[in-house]
Amino acid sequence: MESGRVLDRRYKLESPLGRGAQGSVWLGLDLVLNRPVAVKVATLHRHPGQGEHSEELNRRVERFRKEAQAMARVQNRPHVAVIHDHGEDGDILYSVMEYIEGRPLSAHTGQGRRARLTGESGDSRGAAALCQRLGQDCARLLGPDHHRVFEACREASRWKEGTG
Known part of the structure; x- marks a missing residue:
């Protein structure tokens, strides 16, 4: 390009x-x-x-x-x-x-x-809650086919890492 x-x-x-x-x-x-x-x-x-x-x-x-x-x-x-x-x-x-x-x-x-997803104290609970909210938002926005999108992401990540 x-x-x-x-x-x-x-x-x-x-x-x-x-x-x-x-x-x-x-x-x-x-x-x-x-x-x-x-x-x-x-x-x-x-x-x-x-x-x-x-x-x-x-x-x-x-x-x-x-x-x-x-x-x-x-x-x-x-x-x-x-x-x-x-x-x-x-x-x-x-x-x-x-x-x-x-x-x-x-x-x-x-x-x-x-x-880095941990706080200053090394506590990862806040990061886990943030990831959970983001996942829920994505699922709601993508609608009933959200599982296909997540599967595609998982496959792409396996391919990128050379494990797929």
Whole structure:
């Protein structure tokens, strides 16, 4: 992906902000409304001989779409970006979100390190309660299919760790 690319004649990718499991996030410009946006992009790798829409490719497209729909259900939450648009431009899937200026989580935890979830006394009960509330919020927002999302996260984490 290169700076200056325009998706669907509307969203100009300006500079990369970060990278995740499904793709990368860019600072972009909404050319119609002239406002900064965050654009999450994932490239669809179509391999010669597999046909344009392999089963795995269809799964990736569906996962990306469901993630965008789940994000769209989150409203009026501090520190959560609002999703504006979602689409496909050639071999690029994209989701356009409100751009929230700030520091990435990795700036607080250190790249590749886990966040410390214990208090100053080493007590982890507060962290456990926080994780439980976050899980309940996610389940409520994702609706009846929340177990599929958590299963996908578990599988992705196994794959990332090399155990899957």
